[in-house]
Amino acid sequence: xxxxxxHFSRPLYxxxxxxxxxxxxxxxxxxxxxxxxxxxxxxxxxxxLTCVVGGFVLLLxxxxxxxxxxxxxxxxxxxxxxxx
Numbered sequence: 001x002x003x004x005x006x007h008f009s010r011p012l013y014x015x016x017x018x019x020x021x022x023x024x025x026x027x028x029x030x031x032x033x034x035x036x037x038x039x040x041x042x043x044x045x046x047x048x049l050t051c052v053v054g055g056f057v058l059l060l061x062x063x064x065x066x067x068x069x070x071x072x073x074x075x076x077x078x079x080x081x082x083x084x
Contacts, residue, residue, distance in 0.1 A: 019055075024048045
């Protein structure tokens, strides 16, 4: 019997992109403050930029998926294969 995959609670799931964005902005700020330490500043800055972009990508993908899903009379039809 397969184990069910773990799921996040709804508030955490909905807030996850914002957590990524806030973490990324914090890392970008830390990168600015660490400017005297070249390599460390670069690594922290790249991590921050990746988190900010990833958070926005997640927000936009969820928005597009929900908009597409709402256009169908049967939203679950997107996940089923045609049986014709």
